Amino acid sequence: MNRRVSVVMAxxxxxxxxxxxxxxIIQQLDERDELVISLDxxxxxxxxxxxxxxxQRIRLLKGPGQGVVSNVENGLNAAHGDYIxxxxxxxx
Numbered sequence: 001m002n003r004r005v006s007v008v009m010a011x012x013x014x015x016x017x018x019x020x021x022x023x024x025i026i027q028q029l030d031e032r033d034e035l036v037i038s039l040d041x042x043x044x045x046x047x048x049x050x051x052x053x054x055x056q057r058i059r060l061l062k063g064p065g066q067g068v069v070s071n072v073e074n075g076l077n078a079a080h081g082d083y084i085x086x087x088x089x090x091x092x
Contacts (some may be wrong), residue, residue, distance in 0.1 A: 007036070010012070010072045019052075023050070035057055036059045036061065059078065061075065
């Protein structure tokens, strides 16, 4: 039985920790799993740091820009996994 895992992360201005957090999550995912990142408008390098991973398991979504709850909801609505886990951008 192959179950698919989705990790959903809401992000905004998270450049300080987001690379380490993504690297930690990706190491724990199988090839069928996904990391869904909903990125609210940021004024730092968060988007370019995420894009630098070039990993097909990472799906970067444009966040709604309406606060953390809406941003998390945006990611959850896009997740395809049988199991969904939430992660903060700084949970390394």
